[in-house]
Amino acid sequence: MNYYLFAAYALVWTALFIYIFALHRKQEAIEKKLKDLAEK
Amino acid sequence: MSSGLQAAIAILKKDLLLEFRGKEGFLSNLFFGLMVLLLFTFAFDPSSEALRQGKAAIFWIAVAFASVLTLNRTFQRESADRAIDALALLPVDPAWIFLGKFLGNLALITLLMLLIFPLFMVFFNLTVTSRFWLLSAVCLLTALGLSCVGTLFAAMAESSRLREVVLSIMMYPITIPVLIAAVQLTQQAIKLTGEIENWHWLTLLLIFDAIFLAAALVIFDYVLGE
């Protein structure tokens, strides 16, 4: 039973983590864009 | 007399004069308070035990609602012609401006309590007893706490959108200790028999008032002006 629960929560956490990681990637992209713009 | 004190007195006089001349604002608040009192009486069965025990709470809820409306007007008056900027330019410590505004609100809220109380007495069948002085002390200390926090927050809410809502959202959670203490003490004060217990609530009221009055006087400098 606990293994199922662990697996379920691990799945939830993975989904949440992917979301946060995507946010991080997006932010990095914008940071880079702004930097390029500042150099121009 | 120091110029700061003069400024505070001038602000106090001006606010009270404005309230006295334009009675409709204060009267509307008073009526709102009485309405709340009445609505709560209809929420309970008149002879029920719940009503007997909840009397004090009903009075304080009515006062709390009515006083927020009063507090809302404190700085609304000033923002009309951007008079607030002129106030901020006064060459005195902003704490004095706070003091003037705060004393005005204290007077108005005390008056609200004084006017709501007789009706409360009639509807809930209270008898005037020797504990009247305790009741007066509680009312004064609670009015002090409410108007101190309220004046500061009204100044803050003035520069936000939806200022009425913002003021109540900020004020109620912070003043919960005051309201609990007021209800507890009032329950003691309107009882006819039995010992008065829970004196520590008076201490709590005093501590709250002292802390927030000191904090407001120090911090008002940041609230006023740009």
Add this chain to the structure above:
Amino acid sequence: MRAMLLVLLYPAMLFALYCAFILAPPEREMGEVQRIFYFHISAAWLCMLAFFILFLFSVVYLLTGNRTYDVWASSSAEIGVIFASLVLITGPLWAKPVWNTWWTWDPRLTTFLILWLIYVAYLLLRANMPESDKKYKLSAVFGILGFIDVPIVFMSIRWWRTIHPVVITSTGMNLDPDMKAAMFVALAAFTLFYVILMLLRMGQKKLDYEISLRLGGL
């Protein structure tokens, strides 16, 4: 640095879940439902941390007037409110099977609820103000006053409740070593989570500010 911490966070939280669900033994009296504690307490700890940092940086902002500190304070407030909501959700979930009630007006619970209300008010105040130095100043003032208010609220609720019989008293638990380990792992993972969320949110606010500057300059 953010990327590195993120890579660290994923296994850390998985490990915390593993410890909570599998490593730690079930509690003798409460049974399996006690496992929610590892996350409930961690979230509560994060709230305290977040609100303390909010208070600290509010004071620093008022003293220095440097906008960066407002970014620290407001980011911390947002994260703190999220975790406070988590505490308020996980608490009743645990209380219903164990205390047989969703909620009691116990001092700690009530104070926490009011704490939550105060910081939601902080966020609402911010949301209702146009972007300006005034907004930062006023929210710093509210952040400080809210923090000062919390001990007074706690005191008053404790007195308020002693008038009525106390139904539930909290007793100290003798923790099994595995339970202790699970608790520490969860606390560490959540703290790391907080640090990362802070970095992300502060980065976002900085970007927001830079972009608005750029747009204003055009």
